[in-house]
């Protein structure tokens with residue numbers, strides 16, 4: 001099989017490339033410089049040339065706070081860009097796997113969000129990602145939307161890497177304790193995408209629509225930071241204090257969801273897969289300097 005990956009310089013894009021390399025899967029890695037998803041004619045021409053079996057769209061506008069003021073840019077990339085990909089895929093009969101986010105939900109639930117739960121984004125980023133989901137569903141029946149949350153990995157910028165950097169610079173770090181979610185190791189999501197791709201292409205599996213994938217452990221950002229520090233202490237014998245604070249002590253332009261737990265069961269069931277989740281402490285250890 002041959003994948004075309006968008007957003008190849010991003011966190012998930014890099015994890016996906018590493019997973020393809022490890023599994024010896026052919027891919028075409030594209031970036032915003034050579035495959036701008038906002039340019040429909042250009043991407044249609046390139047897809048006609050490359051003829052991939054499937055496209056995985058990891059490209060997105062992901063600056064959650066900046067999106068509050070860069071509204072048109074967020075919608076251009078996350079809605080129009082997604083729609084362009086779906087349109088080009090439809091013309092060439094190529095299925096599309098698109099990545100979305102927990103931010104499509106209000107974040108005020110008390111039990112895990114099912115893929116069918118009502119969406120009510122509270123941020124521009126969330127609204128633009130939801131608009132992208134809806135644009136794809138309208139244009140292309142052969143689409144799979146995988147919503148995820150709290151990605152971390154050895155690639156690009158993410159919370160876990162920031163905590164490790166700050167731990168080297170400070171004696172203590174303050175982290176919000178009233179936002180709950182599931183840290184998700186980006187290489188695990190990459191494995192999931194490849195497993196699902198194989199099912200779609202090899203078995204003509206027709207389970208299109210919206211699915212959820214996150215790590216298995218539910219915790220606050222504060223608890224995640226404590227786990228990162230515990231693994232660091234175990235491997236590097238260094239300690240840094242983590243202090244719990246509330247969201248109102250760390251104001252941001254975009255209000256973060258308080259509850260971001262996603263129910264992932266339908267993914268494993270519909271695609272007949274065993275859950276793919278690297279234990280948190282093992283994944284964190286991979287981020288430490290060797």
Ligand SMILES: NC(=O)c1ccc[n+]([C@@H]2O[C@H](COP(=O)([O-])OP(=O)(O)OC[C@H]3O[C@@H](n4cnc5c(N)ncnc54)[C@H](OP(=O)(O)O)[C@@H]3O)[C@@H](O)[C@H]2O)c1
Nearest residue numbers: 007009010011012032036037059060062101148149150151
């Ligand atoms: N990170 C998380 O915690 C998280 C949580 C939930 C969902 N998600 C979703 O997961 C997906 C992957 O996220 P990520 O963390 O890997 O994001 P990321 O590191 O910010 O990467 C996004 C990539 O998209 C590219 N891009 C931006 N505009 C583009 C355009 N017009 N055409 C082509 N490429 C473009 C960017 O390239 P340039 O740098 O060249 O602009 C960047 O490399 C996104 O859909 C995101 O919404 C992420």
